[in-house]
Amino acid sequence: MELTDNFRTLGEFIIDKQEDFQYSTGELSRLLSAIRLASKVVNREVNKAGIANIIGKVGNQNIQGEEQQKLDVMANEIFIEALSQREVVCGIASEESDHFIEIKCGTNAHLSKYVVLIDPLDGSSNIDVNVSVGTIFSIYRRVTEPGTPVTLADFLQKGVNQIAAGYVVYGSSTMIVYTTGNGVNGFTLDPSLGTFYLSHPDMTFSKKGKIYSINEGNYFKFPQGVKDYIKYCQKEEDDRPYTSRYIGSLVSDFHRNMIKGGIYIYPSTSQSPNGKLRLLYECNPMAFLAEQAGGKCTDGFNRILEIQPTELHQRVPFFCGSFEMVEKAEEFMRNAAEQE
Known part of the structure; x- marks a missing residue:
């Protein structure tokens, strides 16, 4: 990718758009930064899967009774670790885990206002045949009082209550696509620099496709x-x-x-x-x-x-x-x- 003044990094874009977000306190920026970091680590693992003995099934089933892939488990651990260390989420629910996880690390864990729901590696069965996979994430403000333990009610919210959502696609290029309720923007990873750049601003569906x-x-x-x-x-x-x-x-x-x-x-x-x-x-x-x-x-x-x-x-x-x-x-x- 040839860099020009028109290219903004994901970090710059998040900062520039903070005023568009009604709950702007800096916490959401830190949360999205954690997802950005985790996605780069998962991208690295996905790209070396064929030579690192991390393709195939792990031998366990998830809560849905589906065979877990090795990369399912790895991606789950990577995202939970990245999100837990920023002290901006009080709970995480993952498709790969039976129950939600209460985040207790750090002194401000219970004061956090956000919960994250995540599918760490969507389409993971395609890894073995080198087909694109992805990560999907959803962010809510908790409904219970900050300072108290997170509860199931914080996760069982209607989708209209989401404050941000997005996905990462690990394909011929790696992209993060997300929204905070003010349009959809896509960022492509420059692997030589390890930086996501705005490549698809204001993404839209055509009213009718083919x-x-x-x-x-x-x-x-x-x-x-x-x-x-x-x-x-x-x-x-x-x-x-x-x-x-x-x-x-x-x-x-x-x-x-x-x-x-x-x-x-x-x-x-x-x-x-x-x-x-x-x-x-x-x-x-x-x-x-x-x-x-x-x-x-x-x-x-x-x-x-x-x-x-x-x-x-x-x-x-x-x-x-x-x-x-x-x-x-x-x-x-x-x-x-x-x-x-």
Whole structure:
């Protein structure tokens, strides 16, 4: 990357934009800096995975009953360590952990106003075949009084209460994309300097795209509304058929669709009636980003950000992307439901 005066580092950007953040006290800047640091460490590990004997399964299962990859465990430890040491979060919930973690290190731990929910390595099964993976994070102000121990209620908040969210994509280049409720911006890592530079300012979804992303191998398990929408996408009419693109890593699929225009769908199935994606670690942060980028995100009927969580590892169906594409998918879902 050739550096010019137009390139701002992530650190500079965070400082410049502090006034746009209603709770600006410097703590959020420190929190985002911790995520930036952890992402660079994870990026290093991901890039040497094939030669460092850290690919493959670790032999354990996470709370969802899924086989943990070695890098899942490593990334989880890296992010928890980085976030814990800054004394700006009082609790962390991770997709890889059964329960939330109360942060007690430091003298000001209980005074911290923020909790973080994180999917440390989304799409980690793709590591073995050298396909892009990512990290997803979500930040809330706690609802209980600072100075008291963090509780489950601090994490079980609606997505509309998020104060920041984002993801890191570890691909041909490594990027951090995040929002604090004032648009979406992307920063690309210059590996020679170890610095993230603003490369994608004011990222937006086009209102209508031409890509649909769904695991069509599960077609016969999908609700009728999803089947009808897939047929609509494939029909030669007007500006269709659309292009089918599915990586199997939410971060990568979402990132591509935001840049090129498209919809990502992970619906309920006959085997998983609530879908597979986690509301708190994946759907809420991606929904916040999508809406800030002019897109839309629902469970097929209801706005994702308005769903009240009832448990840490709750799953929901997920329709996310270009506004008009999501609305059309919802139309097919409603029509099918009315005919049942």
